[in-house]
Amino acid sequence: MKIDFANLQHQYQLYKADIDANIQAVLNKSNYIMGEEIQQLEDELQNFTNTKHAITCSNGTDALLLAMMAMDIQPGDEIITTPFTFIATAETIALMHATPVFVDIDPVTYNIDPSKIEAVITDKTKAIMPVSLYGQPADMDEINAIAKKHNLKVIIDGAQCFGSTYKGQASSNCADIYTTSFFPAKPLGCYGDGGAVFTNNDDYAEKMKMMRVHGQNKRYHHKYIGMGGRLDTIQAAVLLAKLPHYAKEIEGRNRVAQAYTEQLSGTVTTPQVKADRTSVWAQYTVRVQNRGQLQEKLKEQGIPTAVHYPMPLHKQECFKYLGLKQGDFPVAEQAAQEVMSLPMNPFLTDEEITYIVNTLKSSI
Numbered sequence: 365m366k367i368d369f370a371n372l373q374h375q376y377q378l379y380k381a382d383i384d385a386n387i388q389a390v391l392n393k394s395n396y397i398m399g400e401e402i403q404q405l406e407d408e409l410q411n412f413t414n415t416k417h418a419i420t421c422s423n424g425t426d427a428l429l430l431a432m433m434a435m436d437i438q439p440g441d442e443i444i445t446t447p448f449t450f451i452a453t454a455e456t457i458a459l460m461h462a463t464p465v466f467v468d469i470d471p472v473t474y475n476i477d478p479s480k481i482e483a484v485i486t487d488k489t490k491a492i493m494p495v496s497l498y499g500q501p502a503d504m505d506e507i508n509a510i511a512k513k514h515n516l517k518v519i520i521d522g523a524q525c526f527g528s529t530y531k532g533q534a535s536s537n538c539a540d541i542y543t544t545s546f547f548p549a550k551p552l553g554c555y556g557d558g559g560a561v562f563t564n565n566d567d568y569a570e571k572m573k574m575m576r577v578h579g580q581n582k583r584y585h586h587k588y589i590g591m592g593g594r595l596d597t598i599q600a601a602v603l604l605a606k607l608p609h610y611a612k613e614i615e616g617r618n619r620v621a622q623a624y625t626e627q628l629s630g631t632v633t634t635p636q637v638k639a640d641r642t643s644v645w646a647q648y649t650v651r652v653q654n655r656g657q658l659q660e661k662l663k664e665q666g667i668p669t670a671v672h673y674p675m676p677l678h679k680q681e682c683f684k685y686l687g688l689k690q691g692d693f694p695v696a697e698q699a700a701q702e703v704m705s706l707p708m709n710p711f712l713t714d715e716e717i718t719y720i721v722n723t724l725k726s727s728i
């Protein structure tokens with residue numbers, strides 16, 4: 365058997381008629397930049413999340429920049445985040461000439477440990493940036509309470525969790541600004557680069573809309589230093605065709621995750637989602653001891669795996685200047701040694717899941 369990790373081809377075949385028609389409509393109109401599909405998609409994203417403003421943009425990395433630009437983050441400001449995430453989270457903080465201040469993670473959820481946040485707050489701290497790793501929201505009540513007490517802003521890097529909920533609310537309603545990515549392999553992906561920012565704050569929304577188009581408030585009149593950060597109309601057209609199926613796909617991802625967990629518990633450390641929130645399972649990630657060998661054996665049997673992420677950010681060469689070292693964030697460091705993501709997409713059949721589980725069990 366040969367397993368596909370994300371199975372984007374199967375997904376395209378399922379929705380092909382709508383996707384092709386939507387792309388063709390853009391070609392027919394040649395409205396490639398800020399075509400009417402952009403506003404339509406933003407309306408649909410607002411409806412889907414019940415968030416007042418959804419603003420699409422070029423990708424999930426630029427979404428983080430737009431959020432920090434809207435908050436007027438200045439050189440030397442400190443932003444508290446997790447070292448166990450994709451590089452973009454802290455890279456964008458550094459691009460703003462601010463300083464990423466890392467806090468270790470919870471060993472069960474892999475998200476930032478809120479009990480360790482207050483110890484690193486200084487008079488330079490401006491914001492907390494939790495990441496919803498693998499699709500599960502962080503402890504937002506605890507994080508928002510700390511932010512309120514110390515007068516800080518909260519930005520959720522929700523690149524992996526669009527569609528997840530926290531205490532019954534869409535994740536995009538749980539911070540000052542929420543950002544996401546529509547990179548093809550994310551739970552809701554387009555066919556190239558794409559992203560969005562969400563907020564219930566009118567001032568942030570207005571500013572991010574300007575920042576996305578070179579800080580302009582009127583054509584060729586620039587109120588702020590902004591960026592070229594728009595989503596392409598063709599990508600909006602793809603997302604408009606896929607969004608109506610997304611709730612069903614999230615159910616499918618949960619079905620796969622539940623089957624994995626039932627069949628794998630006792631063999632490897634399976635992921636856990638807290639009872640007051642839902643995950644969209646951007647990844648189904650287990651912990652194992654002999655990861656390298658296991659990945660090799662699974663690959664031989666047609667089962668692709670991945671490691672999210674093999675090196676925590678405080679150990680990356682680009683962050684050498686922060687002066688951090690091995691041992692500073694032991695929970696993240698151990699996770700980086702042990703985590704392994706299994707194929708995850710809503711189309712995995714029961715037969716494929718059983719094949720993956722049995723092959724994994726016999727390879728340990």
Ligand SMILES: *Cc1c(COP(=O)(O)O)cnc(C)c1O
Binds near residue numbers: 547
């Ligand atoms: C994918 C990802 C991003 C970046 O999104 P792009 O659309 O690829 O720029 C940022 N943060 C996290 C946690 C991600 O997983």
